[in-house]
Amino acid sequence: MHPDHDRADASARSDRPTTGLWLIGARGSVATTATLGLAALAGGHADPTGCVTARPGLATAAMPGFENIVIGGHDLSACPLPKRAEALADAGMLPSRLVTLTREALDAADAEVRPGHDPARPEGSGQATAERLAADIVAFRERHGLERVVVVDVASTEPLPDPLPEHDDAALLAAALADPDRTPLPASSLYAYAAILAGAPYAAFTPSASIALPALTHLATEHGIPFAGQDGKTGQTWLRTVVAPAFAARNLRVLSWSGTNLLGGGDGATLADPHAVDSKLSSKSRGLRAITGTDTTPLHIDYVPDLGDVKVAWDHVHAEGFLGSRLTLQTTWSAYDSMLAAPLVLDLARLLGLAHAAGLTGPIPELGFFFKDPWGSDLHDTAAQERALTDWVRDTAARVPATGAPRRNADGGAGEGSR
Amino acid sequence: MHPDHDRADASARSDRPTTGLWLIGARGSVATTATLGLAALAGGHADPTGCVTARPGLATAAMPGFENIVIGGHDLSACPLPKRAEALADAGMLPSRLVTLTREALDAADAEVRPGHDPARPEGSGQATAERLAADIVAFRERHGLERVVVVDVASTEPLPDPLPEHDDAALLAAALADPDRTPLPASSLYAYAAILAGAPYAAFTPSASIALPALTHLATEHGIPFAGQDGKTGQTWLRTVVAPAFAARNLRVLSWSGTNLLGGGDGATLADPHAVDSKLSSKSRGLRAITGTDTTPLHIDYVPDLGDVKVAWDHVHAEGFLGSRLTLQTTWSAYDSMLAAPLVLDLARLLGLAHAAGLTGPIPELGFFFKDPWGSDLHDTAAQERALTDWVRDTAARVPATGAPRRNADGGAGEGSR
Amino acid sequence: MHPDHDRADASARSDRPTTGLWLIGARGSVATTATLGLAALAGGHADPTGCVTARPGLATAAMPGFENIVIGGHDLSACPLPKRAEALADAGMLPSRLVTLTREALDAADAEVRPGHDPARPEGSGQATAERLAADIVAFRERHGLERVVVVDVASTEPLPDPLPEHDDAALLAAALADPDRTPLPASSLYAYAAILAGAPYAAFTPSASIALPALTHLATEHGIPFAGQDGKTGQTWLRTVVAPAFAARNLRVLSWSGTNLLGGGDGATLADPHAVDSKLSSKSRGLRAITGTDTTPLHIDYVPDLGDVKVAWDHVHAEGFLGSRLTLQTTWSAYDSMLAAPLVLDLARLLGLAHAAGLTGPIPELGFFFKDPWGSDLHDTAAQERALTDWVRDTAARVPATGAPRRNADGGAGEGSR
Amino acid sequence: MHPDHDRADASARSDRPTTGLWLIGARGSVATTATLGLAALAGGHADPTGCVTARPGLATAAMPGFENIVIGGHDLSACPLPKRAEALADAGMLPSRLVTLTREALDAADAEVRPGHDPARPEGSGQATAERLAADIVAFRERHGLERVVVVDVASTEPLPDPLPEHDDAALLAAALADPDRTPLPASSLYAYAAILAGAPYAAFTPSASIALPALTHLATEHGIPFAGQDGKTGQTWLRTVVAPAFAARNLRVLSWSGTNLLGGGDGATLADPHAVDSKLSSKSRGLRAITGTDTTPLHIDYVPDLGDVKVAWDHVHAEGFLGSRLTLQTTWSAYDSMLAAPLVLDLARLLGLAHAAGLTGPIPELGFFFKDPWGSDLHDTAAQERALTDWVRDTAARVPATGAPRRNADGGAGEGSR
């Protein structure tokens, strides 16, 4: 079932795991789908449809193959991966056939899940927590003899934290983290800090604060960590950033862009909380405003539990054309949200693996293609992002030996400083 | 109301007409809208919203300004332009205010409309007809002292002609054209031949045969005529070629793309004829198939007279994502069709004016952005076409003095004789 | 242009005004449209399309004809009706032709508009205010020698008032109304009280408190006033109460019914206020919940100024069918809101005129067809309401002489004794 | 899981089969779903959601219970019911759980399927064929000791036959049926004739000619057969006949009603044949034209195989409101077609069982609720049909003893001989 181009890549390298994918929220819907999907791909039970890195023009032997990736992670949930997968199959999202075929891999991945950090249950100083989390990542890398581990945050969206001076100043932050009576960082940022401590490339698939606090961004760059974010651009926002630039190219003036999202599932339940949804809503409108210059962009996310894992998004665009004439475009998008997200999470593992192998550090703006709120870039136009991504993969791959043997191994280890 | 960038261009050149726009179908809905719109733009009564050439990044002093363009054309209809404009205002499409403000210009343009060629009423040999039509164009050029006249076909869509050996062979064609008892060319091709005879750059905004017969294409290139086509990409097809490449970029597999168009107006009435609609339908599906590889693309165009000049287009896309999951996208587009087309017709006048000034001949693939069926190009992806267009304008403008004085006149170059 | 059945009615009666229509919010969008529309109907310039009472099966000579109705009202706005009508024509809603043809009638109606009560500018005790407003209504009735005046509230939607004991107890209310330092009633309820004092049948086209406070309802019934409400069921809610009963009849189980409204215009601006919108939102969901038993009915009203007077409503219905299968229905409704409302306002004038002529008092449940929140009835199913309305008109008309001469005139003054 | 009202009915009668349901097309998608569904209902594994006769207000002990119905039928397909059910489960329509739970019942029903009549393989005279088919029905009735067998045609839609004098004249028809060299009746009509011969109540769920030829209608009435049809009103047409009357009730004028259907599955494949689709298309537009008076109702049915058993239907309604204003309604309906049809097929078995028990003969207009093209009735308005159905069930049930013992058996009445 593997397309030929990918098979070709695969044959060039061994099936030995070289790259870890450590998921924050490892038992969630996106993570379960990614884990099952990776096993299905590696086992030849599925095509890499939906995986950007498997598409002709992007596939390259310089990236780890799907069969070279092994998964672990943190979660608070006690529901094991195979059970979650079954529930997602019963709900009509995952094919039962694949749940059966990948059960072993799901069990193996579940054995690599470690207890996460629950902000409702402080466990000593922030520094201690982060070190505990980092140790889990490092142990995973060593246990499997991996070249690197890519951390991807797919945990529940957090409310945005109140601003603190510690977020902007590494020294202040260090002091507060050392204090067991203070909690200067939300959970997502503690995980990001742990990734930094573990020397692991990092991606934020959520709109949570995560690594996006200046003090952490600075630290990450200092530690030679490449990172990318933020908030996976998978459905409605993706479509908007596909269509909006086309209006601009036609010199049509968007007057308003209104939208509603309906979703059930775990993410829907989380976003039913008005605090959590705020970070999502602002992240979703940013790109649209940037491209269209329009301020009228009312947007809603409604929790509709009976929809299960399906997301339905309706958009209504009102634009002005020639001589003041009006036109409208409506779109309705309906998809299993996690089925859109999971292959992109696998892509990020491969691409950040490549970035790390090539010795890149700091935010990778060329990965903006994957995100609603692209770090290091003002570009929201999906087609333009796609070109930037394609160019970046070609150029970066050229810096890395095709065997998959990373430059950094050659030149002596993680976070070398020169990078 | 003019955006600044355009004002700047305008100040650099005089308001003297340098470029003629000769419309085949000069009293139709698109032509009337273009004529009124040009007058409104030149008079400062409207912004060039919807004009691609007025958008930052494309606007250049090397193109004729709106105020440098004068309109004439051929039509069979006896309904004068001001009256057609009033009817379009009553139907809710054109703003009454602008009809009043541009009445003089509409009268002037109407005085430049010459009787077209009615295929139902043969008027001697094809050669004689074409020479009569060409003479109208040349007289128009001389009457106004124009540097060039761009011919754009916006007449009613014709049924496609039955294939003839004459279409492929210039010598055979010449013989048949000379024979008063034969009609080797449909009307649209006679007009295209007339443009060639008149040395006029040419664009086919319709899916009719026009210049796209090999014998004519060959002749046009020989005579140093730049030309572009075919079939304006203004609404549903535009949207499809915006969205379909984005599916491909995500490695999502389009399974089917179904669509329905509802429209009234003159174009709707024409396309209610099953013969005429065939050329349209095949032109509309070509790009989609090329991009998605999908064969299931049922498409309908229904004549719904009560909709007047509004076109409503519904699309249903069914795609496969990760692990065989299914997703759907529906779009509904609603717009005044001629309001979309008219500014692009003005753009084509400016761009073919530029091409001619730069001495280009033959099909201009970089104008594929404007067409459902791009001549000289296999590229249908709108974003990619937009880049190609932008690059082409920049490069071509560089070859032409900014005063609007064409290089080709100066250097006595290509196509000199035929003009 | 008048359909025959209506002509027939008209011929049976004189053109003399017999019935006043007193609009609270007389210079608003709905009121302006109703006033212009009435003049157009009476003048034979338009068909009564959209008027329920003009439809075969409902039209009856027992109701006042359109030509027997004269309009006046209260408003705070100083913008005269002809000017408002022009603005609505410029915005594309009202036909300019009709604005010209009805200018005289608009001027005449505007001369009948009296300053309303602005809650931000108290003007003595509530009793004094209500008496002032009632005097305006009575003077209008006498000035035109009318048999009766029907008051319809089409003013801006108010926030719902905080509950007070005075709302439930007529004696307490009387005391508070007498006190210049208290404001026990919101403006809409003062207007309703004024209608009661003037002996005028009353309808609430808005979701404001109006006559729906128990103390006022009681008073109205005591004074022999027939009344009807509440909140015109014109678009999305109408469609929902058409479709939802059909699901029930098929034994299909609605799981969720989600909706979004986009609107500009005056009503949109008012509803952009979260307090004002609350009364609207709760009124809109009531019927749906009653019919479907579903609790998941997220609903939004967004102010999208560029839409002007157009309302766009999207609904997404998720239902369960046989063997747990799922089905979805989406609807998109797009209409000029005031064009839907205005004919129903005229209908209410005719129908409450009929009710009053027949000596009915208290809430008229059979007028529930017109309202989102039908007073005196639990019936929301539009088809069932339509039957109830048709039966009611037939039965009530049978109690009133067909000449239009009201029973109450015959038996000596307002509703006296027999009611 | 059974709602109480139904349980109550059930308790009043034994579980012994009293009523046969004989399906023409017994191994098709609708038939398989109905058979599995009946077993699931009888076994208490599913609620009768989607069954009209299970809804409060219609449920009555005078009808056979689901547990009193046994299924058999004719088909050409050799694919056994359990296998077809599995295929429909794999395609995501039927729940796998229920396929497992009902396997025994599916096997049993499959054992009752007899070879149908294939028009491509004549098998002697029409009379002989019909007698063979009738014998299958009678044997089924006797084998199970049933009071009656209801025949429902759910076979593939046929092209409409060319008109013949034999269709209008019973004597001519008899002669032609006796002639082995003639085929005066299409297959669907042979099946209907067989039902008549077997004394079996009959329903046509398809738009095929079936019993709707005058000569057969006449014969059926003569033989005391109650029958109902034609063409199940399950999705788009149902929605249209729900919404269109509501426009009429508002005196809104429908200008055009345009629609497109996309479907895969067996029915989709059949309707991809332009001859077969014609009978469907004309049946679908009839009701709409009757209600709205509109002639502009373009309609398409497209075969989109990747949609499988899902039907997606888009409608666009353009209407005129007050003062010539325009409004639009769009609807998109998406459902598993067979899941809509199957419960109605079970309803028809129960209702025609009731009709037969009550001794009714000829077309039953009150069953028009179930059909696009209601025999014996001009009523298309779904709400009005629903009232007629409810009244009919109440009145008819009153004529039949609640034990399920049919009046007609007791009184030796109509149709006795043929049974």
Ligand SMILES: NC(=O)c1ccc[n+]([C@@H]2O[C@H](COP(=O)([O-])OP(=O)(O)OC[C@H]3O[C@@H](n4cnc5c(N)ncnc54)[C@H](O)[C@@H]3O)[C@@H](O)[C@H]2O)c1
């Ligand atoms: N298309 C998409 O699905 C999409 C797109 C963009 C962003 N996202 C984001 O991805 C995230 C995951 O979505 P999902 O549908 O899988 O949600 P989910 O609710 O199914 O999974 C979230 C998981 O995170 C875990 N979790 C919560 N708090 C945690 C903590 N402190 N530490 C460790 N684990 C924790 C939960 O236990 C759960 O297993 C969400 O934030 C969502 O907004 C998803």
Ligand SMILES: NC(=O)c1ccc[n+]([C@@H]2O[C@H](COP(=O)([O-])OP(=O)(O)OC[C@H]3O[C@@H](n4cnc5c(N)ncnc54)[C@H](O)[C@@H]3O)[C@@H](O)[C@H]2O)c1
């Ligand atoms: N968005 C768009 O409007 C759009 C997009 C793509 C292509 N087009 C094409 O543009 C063309 C014009 O569309 P329209 O809406 O203006 O149609 P229209 O019917 O309003 O105008 C067509 C005009 O062509 C004239 N005509 C017909 N035969 C002629 C002949 N032999 N010689 C000269 N004139 C002739 C007619 O008299 C009429 O005035 C159509 O072919 C249409 O398919 C339009």
Ligand SMILES: NC(=O)c1ccc[n+]([C@@H]2O[C@H](COP(=O)([O-])OP(=O)(O)OC[C@H]3O[C@@H](n4cnc5c(N)ncnc54)[C@H](O)[C@@H]3O)[C@@H](O)[C@H]2O)c1
């Ligand atoms: N389809 C519909 O249009 C529809 C349906 C249901 C209900 N309604 C209700 O009808 C009402 C009118 O809608 P509209 O679109 O005409 O709004 P609008 O804003 O155009 O008009 C409201 C008018 O009320 C006047 N007003 C405000 N406060 C007043 C007061 N205290 N006394 C007297 N006049 C006052 C305003 O000056 C304005 O002229 C709204 O409450 C709306 O919710 C409309």
Ligand SMILES: NC(=O)c1ccc[n+]([C@@H]2O[C@H](COP(=O)([O-])OP(=O)(O)OC[C@H]3O[C@@H](n4cnc5c(N)ncnc54)[C@H](O)[C@@H]3O)[C@@H](O)[C@H]2O)c1
């Ligand atoms: N919502 C709905 O599903 C719906 C609504 C209205 C009408 N219908 C009609 O119901 C019918 C069945 O639909 P389906 O989806 O089950 O189709 P299907 O193709 O799955 O099943 C049709 C069955 O009929 C059988 N058949 C064909 N010719 C036959 C013959 N001569 N004798 C006996 N059997 C024969 C086929 O073998 C097949 O098993 C179609 O005619 C369809 O138009 C369905």
Ligand code: NA
């Ligand atoms: Na091409």
Ligand code: NA
């Ligand atoms: Na009520």
